[in-house]
Amino acid sequence: MASPGGRRRAQLIGVAAGVFFGAVLALVSATTAYPEGPWWVSALIGAFAGTGFGVAAGFAVPRQERLLWEVAGADLSRPQFRQAARASLSGRVPEDPRLxxxxxxxxxxxxxxxxxxxxxxxxxxxxxxxxxxxxxxxxxxxxxxxxxxxxxxxxxxxxxxxxxxxxxxxxxxxxxxxx
Missing domain, CATH: 1.20.120 (Four Helix Bundle (Hemerythrin (Met), subunit A))
Structure with missing residues (x-):
């Protein structure tokens, strides 16, 4: 079962996480690990690590969301699923007994x-x-x-x-x- 419209969004979240991870790694690499080295080495490290992380997250995030959706129940709409998922972390009790x-x-x-x-x-x-x-x-x-x-x-x-x-x-x- 796939969440309606959720796979593409979840993959975009994975790619964005990869870009962020790569940028942070390039910055840390340029400032601490290789401060005297050429800038492009740090950029390559960030690009390769970010790409790998983004690809892995791009597959893992939709899978995890699909599993959570199956556990929550197939009859929920996207807003209801999101509310139930948030309530599962915070403990804020929704009014609806189904949620x-x-x-x-x-x-x-x-x-x-x-x-x-x-x-x-x-x-x-x-x-x-x-x-x-x-x-x-x-x-x-x-x-x-x-x-x-x-x-x-x-x-x-x-x-x-x-x-x-x-x-x-x-x-x-x-x-x-x-x-």
Whole structure:
């Protein structure tokens, strides 16, 4: 089942994410990794990485949206699906009982998907953070700023990995309450 008009929009979101990722990577590469190198090397790094990321996201975003749409229910319109998907993350209870049930199903699905790789994700992020901080300390904290940026990204990713199930459980509890 495909969401009406959603595949093209989701692919455009994937391409836009790839362009953004490539631009940020080119900027970081030009300012930290290769500051003395030619600008076109950083631009090529950003272009190739952004293209790869955009292609991957262009396939992953529509697939994820299609799966969420199937979990929510095929009888929902696009605005109803979006409202149910937002309610599944925030826990704001929709007035319509059909939307409340759809939001609960989507939240339970998201929680199940989040639990699957949780342990390995925590181990990988923790190991990366440990290695990044060790590298930063060994280089004198100012020798290579890219390691501090990577460490900050890993801290945010680890915090999200630990907090997201808590947020989803709270949303499910609010969605199960009577209005």
């Amino acid at each position: 409340r049930q759809a939001a609960t199903r989507v939240a339970v699905y998201r929680l199940a998907q989040h639990r699957r790789p949780r342990t390995s994700t925590i181990v990988i992020l923790g190991a990366g953070l440990g290695l990044g901080l060790t590298g930063s300390l060994l280089s004198g904290l100012t020798g290579y700023p890219l390691t501090l940026i990577a460490a900050g990204f890993l801290v945010l990713s680890l915090a999200w990995t630990l907090y997201e199930p808590v947020r989803l459980r709270r949303a499910i509890l609010r969605l199960h309450e009577e209005p």
